[in-house]
Amino acid sequence: MLGRVLNTHQQWLCRQLSDLGYLVSRQVAIADTGPEIVQALREALARADIVITTGGLGPTTDDLTRDLIAEMLGRKLVEDPVTLAQVARFFEIRGRTMPDRARVQALVPEGSRILPNSHGTAPGLAIQSGSLRGARPSAWLILLPGPPRELRPMFREQVVPLLQREAPVPAAFVCRTLRSTGLGESLVQDKIAPWLKAQVGAGLDLGYCARPGEVDVRLAAQGPEAESVVAAAEAIVRRRLGESLFGVGEDQLETVVVRLLTERKETLALAESCTGGGIANRLTNVPGASAVFPGGWVTYSNAAKQAWLDVEGHALAEHGAVSEPVARQMAEGARRHLGSTYALSVTGIAGPDGGTAAKPVGTVFIGLAGPFETVVQKNFNPFDRETFKQVTAQQALDLLRRKIPPPSPS
C-alpha cells in the first residue's frame, strides 16, 4: 500500500488459475492490519468458492494472517511437529541457528492441511471455512507465503492437485495460448477473427493480449467438445498467422531462439549499439545459453564500432552510425571475429535526445549476418527509451528466428 513493491502475484496466480479453467473474480490488496485482513477475508469468503491469500505467514510481528484466520474460524493454533522439524532443518542445512521467533511458523490452525515449503520456512495452509457465518459453505481458504520463489513451486506442486481434487472446474476445460510477434493487435484480430466464427459459435472463448512487440491469442473452451473446438481453432490460427507465431504457453522469444540454436548446434554473436546489452541480457536469462552464445559487443561509441567490429570510418562519416551500411558492417564484423554461425547487430536512436528530421528518435537498423547474404531491416519504434530497447531486441531476435530453418520432422 506504500508502493514499495510491485505485486507480481496477481498476474502469475490469475494466469495459472484461468488457464486451469477457474474464473478469477477479484483481486484485493490491503494494508497489514488486523481489521483490514479480517474484513477482506470475510468479504472474499462470501463471494467465492476459493480464496487465496499471499504473505503474512513469516516469523515477524507484522505477519498476522495465520493468527487472524485461526481466530476468525474459531480454530486453535497447534504446533505441528513435522513442520517444526522442517523449519529447524532449513536453518541447520544453512549452518545457522534457528531463532526462537521462527518457531511460530510451525503453529497451524486445527484441521488445516499443511503445504510444506521446500524453498523457505513458513508452510502454506489449506483450510475449509466450515460454518463461518456469511461464507459460502465450505469455501476453501488457501494461505501461501509471500516470496515468489516459495509461492510458485508450492502452487504448482501442491495447490493445483488439491484444487483439482477438492474443487474441480464444473466441466472439462481446455486452454491454449499461441504467441505472436511482428503484428499489431488489430491486425492479428483482422487476420483470424473472421475465420473463427464457427468455433466461437460452438463456445470458443477467443482472447487477445498485447504487450510491446507481442500479441498473445488465447483459445479456451469448456464442456465435452472443448478439446475439438480448441484444436480446430488452433489449426486455423496457425494457418492464418504462420511464421508470426513463435511459441505457445509461457515460451519467450529468447527461449525459442536458444532452443533452435541448441538443436542445430549453431552459435550467435551480438553487436549491440542502441539496445546496449539488452539482447545479450535476455539471451543469457535462458539456462544453457552459453552453449550457443559465445559472446557479444556493446559498441556504444563510434570508436568501439571501428576498433572491435571493423566498421569503416568513411561509412560512419558518410552515412552516420545509424545507417544501413553500419548495421551491415557491424553484423559481418561480429560474425567474422567470433566465427559464429550468425551475428545480429542493432544501431538506432533510443532517445530522448539525438533525433533529427531525417532520422527521428525511434529509427533503428537491425542487421543479420549468417551463411547467406546479410540482411538489414529498417524499423521505426517511436517509444520511450526502455520500450524502444525492448521492442528493438524483440525484432532482432525475431529476425534471426525466422531465418533459422525449423528442425526437420524426425
Add this chain to the structure above:
Amino acid sequence: MLGRVLNTHQQWLCRQLSDLGYLVSRQVAIADTGPEIVQALREALARADIVITTGGLGPTTDDLTRDLIAEMLGRKLVEDPVTLAQVARFFEIRGRTMPDRARVQALVPEGSRILPNSHGTAPGLAIQSGSLRGARPSAWLILLPGPPRELRPMFREQVVPLLQREAPVPAAFVCRTLRSTGLGESLVQDKIAPWLKAQVGAGLDLGYCARPGEVDVRLAAQGPEAESVVAAAEAIVRRRLGESLFGVGEDQLETVVVRLLTERKETLALAESCTGGGIANRLTNVPGASAVFPGGWVTYSNAAKQAWLDVEGHALAEHGAVSEPVARQMAEGARRHLGSTYALSVTGIAGPDGGTAAKPVGTVFIGLAGPFETVVQKNFNPFDRETFKQVTAQQALDLLRRKIPPPSPS
C-alpha cells in the same frame, strides 16, 4: 483477471499517494463487466474519500466505465466540444482519420471536471459522488486512462494539484526515502532503529522496503513538527549508514553512477561474463549514458575472454574462468583496450548448472580496474538465475560508486 498483463498502476499510484501523505487503504482489480464495476465502485465510495479508477475509458465496446459511472451517479452524458476537438487533433497531427467510435471519448457525465490527455485520446474525469446512497458525502471519484504513458503525466500534472486543493491531507506531511545497498534489511534496522527512538516518539513513521540488493528507509511524519522530525531522522540515518546510502527518492544505482561519471567527465568499460549484458543494459537505460559508457564486452566463452580481453590461457587452465585472476585480467584488459577511466568485470556461476563443491552456484568475482590498484571482490549470491544476475550487477555498480570520489562541494 486472466493474468495476461502485469498491474504496475498499483505500485506507482500507491507510491505517489503515500508520499503525498494519503493513506491508501485498498486496491481492487475486477473483471470488465458492468455488475462487477458498479459493485466495486459502490463499495469503494462507502469506504474512502477518494476513489481512483484506471482503464475502461477508451473507444471500444469493452470500455464501460464512463457509461456505468454516469448511470450510477444519475448524470447525463454530454459531448464536450473542447475534448472532441482534442481527440480530433490527436488523429490529425498523426495524419490519421478519426474513426467514428473515437467520438465517444468526448462524452462526459454532467458536472465532471475534465482532465485533458496530452498523450492519448481519452480524457480523465474527476466527479464528486454527491448524494449517492451509501457513499461518503462528496467523495471524489477520479477516472484515469489505462496506458501508463497517459496515466502518469495526467496524475502528476492534474490529479495531484486537484487533490491538494480539494481533498488535502489533514496536516503538513513530510516524507523522505533514503536508498541503501550492500546491507540486508535486518542489518539496516539494527544499525538505525535504536538511534531513532526519540524521533519515533515524536511521531516519525519509520519503514523499510527490501528488494534484491537494495533496502529503502522511508521516513515520514505529519503535523507542525513533521519537517524537523524527518530532518533529524535523516541526519541520523545518513550518519549511521554512511556510504551504504546511494540515493534518495526514485534514484537508481545506475542513474547515480552515470551522474557521477558525467560530472567528472570519466568513462567506464564493462567486461561481463555471468551477468551477460545485464550491467550494460541497466546503464544504457539512463538517458545520456553514451557520454560515459563507450562500450563493453559480453565474454560468455573462454575464447572470447582470451581473444578480446587478453585473459591468459594458463590463468583459465589453472584457476578456472570463475576466479580472482581471471576477474582481474578481464577488468584490466577491458580498461586497456578501451582507454577508459574505469573498467568493471564479472565472472561467476549463475546456475542452475555448473556449480561444484568448491565453487557452488552463486559464486562470483567482481573486478574493478581504474587509476588505482585493481580490486577484486568475491561474493556469494545463491539465488535463481535472474536474481543472481540482478544482484551481481547491483554489487558491481556499487563497487564502482564507492570508488568514485563524490564531487567536492563548490
